[in-house]
Amino acid sequence: MKAIIKSAATIIALVASINLSAQESLWNQAELQSPIVNEDNTVSFQIFAPKAQEVLLIGTWMPREDWAPEPVSLQRDSNGVWSHTTKALASDLYTYHYMVDGLRLCDPLNPYVVRDVSSVFNYLIVPGGQGDLYAVQDVPHGSLSYRWYSSPGTQQERRLTIYTPAGYETSTQSYPVLYLLHGMGGDETAWTTLGRTVEIMDILIARGEAKPMIVVMPNGNMSQQAAPGSAPGVLSAPGMDLPLTMEGTMETTFPEIIEFVEQNYRVNAEKGQRAIAGLSMGGFHSLHISRLHPHTFDYIGLFSPAIYPLAGSIPEIYMNLDDSLSAQKNNGYSLYWIAIGKNDFLFDQVARYRANLSSLGLPFTYIETEGGHTWDLWRNYLSQFVTLLF
Amino acid sequence: MKAIIKSAATIIALVASINLSAQESLWNQAELQSPIVNEDNTVSFQIFAPKAQEVLLIGTWMPREDWAPEPVSLQRDSNGVWSHTTKALASDLYTYHYMVDGLRLCDPLNPYVVRDVSSVFNYLIVPGGQGDLYAVQDVPHGSLSYRWYSSPGTQQERRLTIYTPAGYETSTQSYPVLYLLHGMGGDETAWTTLGRTVEIMDILIARGEAKPMIVVMPNGNMSQQAAPGSAPGVLSAPGMDLPLTMEGTMETTFPEIIEFVEQNYRVNAEKGQRAIAGLSMGGFHSLHISRLHPHTFDYIGLFSPAIYPLAGSIPEIYMNLDDSLSAQKNNGYSLYWIAIGKNDFLFDQVARYRANLSSLGLPFTYIETEGGHTWDLWRNYLSQFVTLLF
Numbered sequence: 129m130k131a132i133i134k135s136a137a138t139i140i141a142l143v144a145s146i147n148l149s150a151q152e153s154l155w156n157q158a159e160l161q162s163p164i165v166n167e168d169n170t171v172s173f174q175i176f177a178p179k180a181q182e183v184l185l186i187g188t189w190m191p192r193e194d195w196a197p198e199p200v201s202l203q204r205d206s207n208g209v210w211s212h213t214t215k216a217l218a219s220d221l222y223t224y225h226y227m228v229d230g231l232r233l234c235d236p237l238n239p240y241v242v243r244d245v246s247s248v249f250n251y252l253i254v255p256g257g258q259g260d261l262y263a264v265q266d267v268p269h270g271s272l273s274y275r276w277y278s279s280p281g282t283q284q285e286r287r288l289t290i291y292t293p294a295g296y297e298t299s300t301q302s303y304p305v306l307y308l309l310h311g312m313g314g315d316e317t318a319w320t321t322l323g324r325t326v327e328i329m330d331i332l333i334a335r336g337e338a339k340p341m342i343v344v345m346p347n348g349n350m351s352q353q354a355a356p357g358s359a360p361g362v363l364s365a366p367g368m369d370l371p372l373t374m375e376g377t378m379e380t381t382f383p384e385i386i387e388f389v390e391q392n393y394r395v396n397a398e399k400g401q402r403a404i405a406g407l408s409m410g411g412f413h414s415l416h417i418s419r420l421h422p423h424t425f426d427y428i429g430l431f432s433p434a435i436y437p438l439a440g441s442i443p444e445i446y447m448n449l450d451d452s453l454s455a456q457k458n459n460g461y462s463l464y465w466i467a468i469g470k471n472d473f474l475f476d477q478v479a480r481y482r483a484n485l486s487s488l489g490l491p492f493t494y495i496e497t498e499g500g501h502t503w504d505l506w507r508n509y510l511s512q513f514v515t516l517l518f
Numbered sequence: 519m520k521a522i523i524k525s526a527a528t529i530i531a532l533v534a535s536i537n538l539s540a541q542e543s544l545w546n547q548a549e550l551q552s553p554i555v556n557e558d559n560t561v562s563f564q565i566f567a568p569k570a571q572e573v574l575l576i577g578t579w580m581p582r583e584d585w586a587p588e589p590v591s592l593q594r595d596s597n598g599v600w601s602h603t604t605k606a607l608a609s610d611l612y613t614y615h616y617m618v619d620g621l622r623l624c625d626p627l628n629p630y631v632v633r634d635v636s637s638v639f640n641y642l643i644v645p646g647g648q649g650d651l652y653a654v655q656d657v658p659h660g661s662l663s664y665r666w667y668s669s670p671g672t673q674q675e676r677r678l679t680i681y682t683p684a685g686y687e688t689s690t691q692s693y694p695v696l697y698l699l700h701g702m703g704g705d706e707t708a709w710t711t712l713g714r715t716v717e718i719m720d721i722l723i724a725r726g727e728a729k730p731m732i733v734v735m736p737n738g739n740m741s742q743q744a745a746p747g748s749a750p751g752v753l754s755a756p757g758m759d760l761p762l763t764m765e766g767t768m769e770t771t772f773p774e775i776i777e778f779v780e781q782n783y784r785v786n787a788e789k790g791q792r793a794i795a796g797l798s799m800g801g802f803h804s805l806h807i808s809r810l811h812p813h814t815f816d817y818i819g820l821f822s823p824a825i826y827p828l829a830g831s832i833p834e835i836y837m838n839l840d841d842s843l844s845a846q847k848n849n850g851y852s853l854y855w856i857a858i859g860k861n862d863f864l865f866d867q868v869a870r871y872r873a874n875l876s877s878l879g880l881p882f883t884y885i886e887t888e889g890g891h892t893w894d895l896w897r898n899y900l901s902q903f904v905t906l907l908f
Contacts (some may be wrong), residue, residue, distance in 0.1 A: 162753065179571060179619035208620075229569035230598075233623035239746070240753050246629050248638075253753060266750040269675065273663040276684075285659065296664075306813055356629070362654040363630050363643060365551065392687055516611050 136258045142323040161210065162237040163224075163252045167509030169216040171252060171338055173224075178208025181288050187224030188504060189217050201226060210400065211359070219257030220382065220504055221324060223249035231431040242321045244503075245313035246366045260331070261511050267334035272326055274316075274358075275390040279382030286347060287354035288385065289316045292393070293333050302396045304518040305342045305389060306427075308510070309406025309413045313368040315355035316347040321511075322503045338514040341403075342393055346385050349411055350377040374409060374437050376445040379416045386424070401461070403517050405429025407506040408474070412437075415481075418461075419452040426462040427517050431509040432472050432501055435481040450488060457490045463516055464492035467509045469499035548633040550599065553614075553642045559606040561642060563614075565625065568598025570618045577614030578894060579607050584734030589617060609647030610894055611714060613639035632711045634893075635703035636756045640673040643784065645784040650721070651901050652714040657724035658684030662716055664706075664748075667778040671771030676737060677744035679706045682783070683715055683723050692786045694908040695732045695779060696817075698900070699803045706737040708764040709900075713894045718901050728904040731793075732783055736775050738796070738803055740767040756898070763886035764799060764827050766835040769806045773809040776814070790852070793907050795819025802827075805871075808851075809842040810835065816852040817907050822862050822891055825871040840878060847880045853906055854882040857899045859889035 156309045164172040177183055182200040190197035202210035223242065226233050234241055253259045262366045270293045279286045296303065310318040310324065319325045325343055332338035350372035353359040390397045404425045406414040410434020418428045438448045464485070485492050495512070499505050533639035554562040567573055573592040592600035613632065616623050626633055628640045643649045659685045669676045686693065698715065700708040709715045715733055722728035740762035743749040780787045794815045796804040799825020808818045827836045854875070858868045875882050885902070890896050 165752070175621075177619070177621045180621070181569060191617065202787070228621060229567070229568065231565075231567045231618060231623070232626040234638065236622040236637075237755065239636050239638055239756060241631060241633075241638055243629050243631075246628055247626075248624065248631055252790075255752075260763070263742075263753075264748060264750050268665040271663055271665045273661055275661045275687075277658040287659070297665075354654075358654060360654050362555070362645075363653075366629060 132152035139231050149286055152279075155236065160237055162235050163201045163250075164251060166213070166362065169219070169254050169256065171217060171222075171254065172213040173202070173235070174209055174237070175202070175226060175228075176207075176209050176210045177228055180210065182227075182229055182407070183210040184227040184228065185212055185224060187214075188222045188502065189214060189220070192500065217254045217344075219254050219259035221251055221253050221262040221507065223322075223503075225249050243366075244322060245368060258508060258509075258511070261328050262507060264327055265331050267330050267335075269330050270294050270333075270408065271296065272320060275388075277385065277394070279381060279384050281384055282350055282377060284353050286352075287316055287358060288347060289345040290389070290393070291320070291321055291329055291343040291345075293329065293342070295340065296342070296394070300394075301340075302394045303340060303342045304345055304401035304403070305387070305393075305395050306403040306405065306514065306517060307346070307414075307425075308403070309346065309348050309410030311406070311408030311410050312373065313366070314407075314410070315349060315352065315366075316515050317355045317358075318347050319343075319345045320509075323510065324507055325510065328507065329514065332511065332514060339518045341514070341518060342389070342395060344385065344389050348378050348410060349373070349399075350381070352377075359384045359463055374412060374434070376443040378413050379420050379445060380444075382413075382417045383421065399424060400426045401518060403427030403429065403463075405431065405465075405510075405513055406433070407431040407503065409434055416446065419449065419456045422452065422456040426460075428464045429509070429513045430462065430466045430470050430478075431506050431513075432474060433466070433478065433481075434474055435477040450484070453485070453488050453490060457488065463515055464490060465495070465516065466492055467505070469497050469501065469505050471498075471500040473501060533677050545607070548585070551697070552625050553640075555644055556603070556640060559609070559644050559646065560603050561607060561612075561644065562601065563592070563625070564599055564601045565616060565618075566597075566599050567593070567618055568595075569880050570600065572617075572619055573600040574617040575602055575614060576617065578612045579604060579610070582890070593843055609644050609649035611641055611643050611649055611652040611897065612615065613640050613641045613712075613893075633761075634712060635754075635758060648901070649900060651718050651798065654717055654896060655721050655724075657720050659720050660684050660709060660716065660723075661686065664784070665778075666744075667775065669771060669774050671774055672740055672767060675880040676742075677706055677748060678737060678778075679710055679735040680779070680783070681719055681733040681735075683719065683732070685730065686784070690784075691730075692784045693730060693732045694791035694793070695773070695783075695785050696793040696795065696904065696907060697735060697801030697804075699736065699738050699794070701796070701798030701800050702763065703756070704741065704797075704800070705739060705883075706735050706749075707745045709735045712897075713900065713902065714897055715883045718897065718903065722767060722901065722904060729908045731904070731908060732779070734775065734779050736813070737775060738800060739763070740765075740771070752770055764802060764824070764832040768803050769810050769835060772803075772807045773811065782840075789813060790816045791908060793817030793853075795821065795855075795900075795903055796822040796823070797899075798891065799824055803891050806836065809839065809846045812842065812846040812849045816850075818851065818854045819899070819903045820856045820868075820905075821896050822858050822864060823856070823868065823871075824864055825867045840874070841882060843875070843878050847878065855885070855906065856882055857885035857887065857895070857902070859887050859891065859895050861888075861890040863891060 162174040184199035186199045201210045245473035404414045411430035418425045553795035560754040568904045573591035592602045625640045794804045801820035808815045
């Protein structure tokens with residue numbers, strides 16, 4: 129028989145043409161590459177926008193005033209290619225996007241994107257340090273699963289994400305469990321996408337710096353069955369203003385999640401082998417779940433946590449914290465770990481809470497870092513926290 | 519204790535501001551929504567691009583000349599908002615993007631995106647028919663896992679995606695297995711992202727139209743350990759021109775995948791309970807794997823398949839097809855299912871192959887549809903094929 133596809137190049141050209149509306153674009157796109165992480169840890173960006181008047185780049189490596197980094201204006205060359213090279217960046221994972229004449233867009237040359245609440249960002253990794261923990265490395269890999277469980281307390285089928293470490297399936301060992309909770313606007317996918325939990329765990333376990341453990345990432349939005357796009361219903365823009373936020377349902381129904389995990393996975397179902405941690409609202413949840421179920425967790429991690437409920441009518445469950453915290457103290461725990469950035473809008477809340485813990489005699493570890501209320505800190509906090517567990 | 523976060527709105531406004539570089543954008547974005555699937559199955563698009571000279575929309579519902587749909591030009595209003603409403607669309611999943619003054623971008627108001635090879639597209643679903651199979655419905659949900667297996671034949675650790683049907687974890691039953699293969703430019707994530715396999719399987723199993731089965735989606739790019747971004751190495755633009763493409767390694771090492779699945783899952787390890795199917799290059803793989811391992815599969819699905827290897831030095835393994843096809847015939851099978859669009863560039867190859875099968879006396883089912891070489895057909899073919907299995 130005779131081969132009748134003349135060459136792979138034919139197919140490639142045909143398929144590539146789907147994405148292009150002009151030969152001009154084809155030529156230019158083929159020449160360009162973006163981003164390029166250079167050997168000296170500078171990063172170069174290029175974008176073909178011949179008719180644009182202004183191309184701005186906004187990235188998480190930029191100094192930020194409050195929340196929003198100050199954009200950098202790209203330089204145009206005579207072919208309509210705009211470019212910029214950063215100064216040398218610290219090794220880390222960075223997200224970025226463009227604003228072209230007021231229009232928000234991702235880098236058309238970079239298919240690596242991640243959703244944060246309702247916006248999509250590109251990401252890149254600068255290697256050689258902390259960033260190496262967020263890249264896939266040549267180490268034994270754990271498994272990642274999306275599972276559904278029944279929640280009688282919310283009368284929902286709900287989805288969660290579970291990481292099991294390399295070797296789990298072929299071992300007979302039972303494992304400790306970290307319950308890892310997202311913040312407002314996040315969901316059960318946040319810690320594995322923005323949070324790089326799989327990469328961090330694979331690497332730290334391979335290095336022997338973290339114990340092999342199961343990581344359970346539930347959805348803490350109690351009005352949601354699953355992440356936007358993964359739950360029944362019309363595809364609509366994800367929001368942050370969800371019903372049943374920080375009103376007690378997450379805390380009271382959390383035993384459903386533990387029960388599901390302990391019935392479905394080979395875990396050590398004991399306090400000394402359970403940890404709970406979360407960022408922002410997930411830190412809030414970790415704080416309150418651990419004090420309301422004081423026989424359950426030996427390790428508590430609060431990353432840039434909210435402490436107090438939203439204003440308005442405060443649910444009973446958030447009153448009289450001191451009694452339940454004292455009970456938690458008396459039951460004992462191995463680690464109460466709090467980390468926050470100096471510029472975080474929750475800094476003062478956390479300071480008050482630390483004073484409260486001290487006055488009650490609850491020991492805790494406190495880490496204060498540079499920075500605000502952003503994912504670079506939460507990835508970093510996770511990579512520190514998991515080395516302290518079990 | 520007193521609540522010190524004044525309102526949820528404060529947090530929301532703070533966090534939302536990360537994504538915006540101007541108050542003007544905030545105001546406009548808040549007013550706009552895109553896309554809107556209207557009750558009459560028309561779809562409305564809006565984009566705020568006050569300085570743009572031309573805004574083009576390219577979507578898979580548009581008639582296409584060869585590969586690329588003819589773009590639609592949006593209309594600008596006096597506020598700089600460009601808009602377009604389609605005619606009523608057939609129920610389906612559609613992908614789209616914009617070209618603004620020659621610049622390719624996704625809809626900034628639609629966070630639902632999917633990568634196809636090296637480009638990111640938005641998607642939307644028009645309900646009321648076939649599209650309902652691609653949306654998450656309120657039915658029992660299976661689990662989705664990313665697993666790594668050792669491949670001695672490629673000397674790699676490699677990743678695959680596995681769907682297990684609702685009830686798998688609590689049942690003691692053994693299940694049949696569909697091995698489902700992607701095309702060139704795809705990877706082990708293609709069938710669950712672009713292909714909507716989880717949604718299709720959950721729904722058809724819930725309806726009783728497909729038997730509960732495990733679906734295994736390996737990576738058919740033999741030079742790749744895993745999808746771009748999920749394998750060790752620098753993040754670089756995914757390509758289609760990969761080494762070890764359609765040169766025999768996938769076919770000869772495929773038993774490694776079957777062995778991994780049968781050692782790790784509760785499956786019926788027999789020919790009558792195994793199916794293999796794939797699109798384009800995955801159809802090619804399914805054809806050749808099933809004839810080279812003729813005691814293995816009772817169900818074969820070729821979706822818009824490539825038939826013959828790429829030109830050049832043809833590997834031994836692709837010669838003398840007739841002998842192995844005759845052996846496959848003599849071993850017997852339950853279903854040999856071929857589907858292709860009338861405008862597919864592989865149509866003539868498939869016609870020759872059908873003639874060849876007929877001359878050898880191999881029975882097959884042939885489905886000829888409208889359309890070319892695109893995902894709308896492959897999702898549809900999958901939804902038909904799985905109802906015929908086991």
